[in-house]
Amino acid sequence: EAEVAQSPRYKITEKSQAVAFWCDPISGHATLYWYRQILGQGPELLVQFQDESVVDDSQLPKDRFSAERLKGVDSTLKIQPAELGDSAMYLCASSQGWETEYFGPGTRLLVL
Amino acid sequence: DAKTTQPPSMDCAEGRAANLPCNHSTISGNEYVYWYRQIHSQGPQYIIHGLKNNETNEMASLIITEDRKSSTLILPHATLRDTAVYYCIVREYTDKLIFGTGTRLQVFP
Numbered sequence: 001e002a003e004v005a006q007s008p009r010y011k012i013t014e015k016s017q018a019v020a021f022w023c024d025p026i027s028g029h030a031t032l033y034w035y036r037q038i039l040g041q042g043p044e045l046l047v048q049f050q051d052e053s054v055v056d057d058s059q060l061p062k063d064r065f066s067a068e069r070l071k072g073v074d075s076t077l078k079i080q081p082a083e084l085g086d087s088a089m090y091l092c093a094s095s096q097g098w099e100t101e102y103f104g105p106g107t108r109l110l111v112l
Numbered sequence: 113d114a115k116t117t118q119p120p121s122m123d124c125a126e127g128r129a130a131n132l133p134c135n136h137s138t139i140s141g142n143e144y145v146y147w148y149r150q151i152h153s154q155g156p157q158y159i160i161h162g163l164k165n166n167e168t169n170e171m172a173s174l175i176i177t178e179d180r181k182s183s184t185l186i187l188p189h190a191t192l193r194d195t196a197v198y199y200c201i202v203r204e205y206t207d208k209l210i211f212g213t214g215t216r217l218q219v220f221p
Contacts, residue, residue: 004155033208042199042211043156056208091155098206103155 002026004104006092012110018080021107025074025094031055033101034067034077035091043091049075082111115139115202121216124194130187132215134200137181142204145176147185149196150214156199159185190219 005024013019025032030051035043046065048056051072060067064083069075079086089108093101117135124130136145146161160167160174162183167174173186187194199214 040213042213043209044211045208048208093155100158100161101209102158106153106155108153 004092004094004102006090006104006107008107009105010108010110012112013082014112015084016081018078019082019109020076020078021090021092021109023075023077023092023104025092026102029094029096029102030072031095031097031101032069032075033093033095034075035093035103037089037091037106039088043089046077079109082109084111087111115143115210116200116212118198118200118212118215120213121218123218123220124187124190126192126219126221127189130190130194130217130219132185132187132198132200132217133182134185135182136200136202139180139202140204143202144205145174145180145183146201146203146209147172147174148199148201148209148211149194150199151193151196156211159198190217192219192221195219 007022032049034046036046037043046060047067049069052069067077087110089106091103091106093103095101144161144163147159148156150156160169160172162174176183197214197216199211201209
């Protein structure tokens with residue numbers, strides 16, 4: 001069964017450093033999402049792509065976060081500089097258009 | 113903000129049916145009811161969704177009341193591997209998923 005791949009699974013960094021997360025969606029899925037999940041809360045959408053175009057980035061802190069999906073396939077989410085409050089699980093999901101979203105295993109980030 | 117209300121936690125004995133309630137009193141005619149679950153340290157997993165009619169798949173059944181203001185997710189024979197946080201989400205077909213804090217289901221032996 002096809003799955004969404006994410007790497008790394010865990011990342012520890014110091015504040016003010018740059019970090020990057022990678023996501024490979026299910027083949028053929030044009031829509032890709034990045035979510036952030038703070039411990040004890042549900043996931044919150046950061047950015048949504050349709051192919052290589054951003055559809056919704058209203059909740060993305062653009063002063064330090066950036067996301068790209070250059071060829072409309074895999075995607076990278078970057079944080080620069082990282083802050084203590086960025087410690088969270090970062091989840092990637094994909095879907096065919098508006099169909100069911102399938103989530104990857106996530107990247108757990110700890111900022112020291 | 114999430115448009116649903118769920119109990120924060122529930123227990124269920126292994127082998128028994130787990131019935132997870134969800135209130136969505138402000139649901140509109142175009143909004144679907146979706147259920148996802150999240151096992152510890154994993155990404156959310158889609159379970160089932162419905163609009164008006166009751167739905168069943170290999171994982172669960174979804175019962176939606178006639179006025180659509182509430183629904184129940186039923187896991188017919190809960191196992192220890194069903195221990196997870198279950199999220200009930202109301203959304204229009206083209207809307208983004210908005211997660212609340214869900215129900216933490218603990219299945220015990």
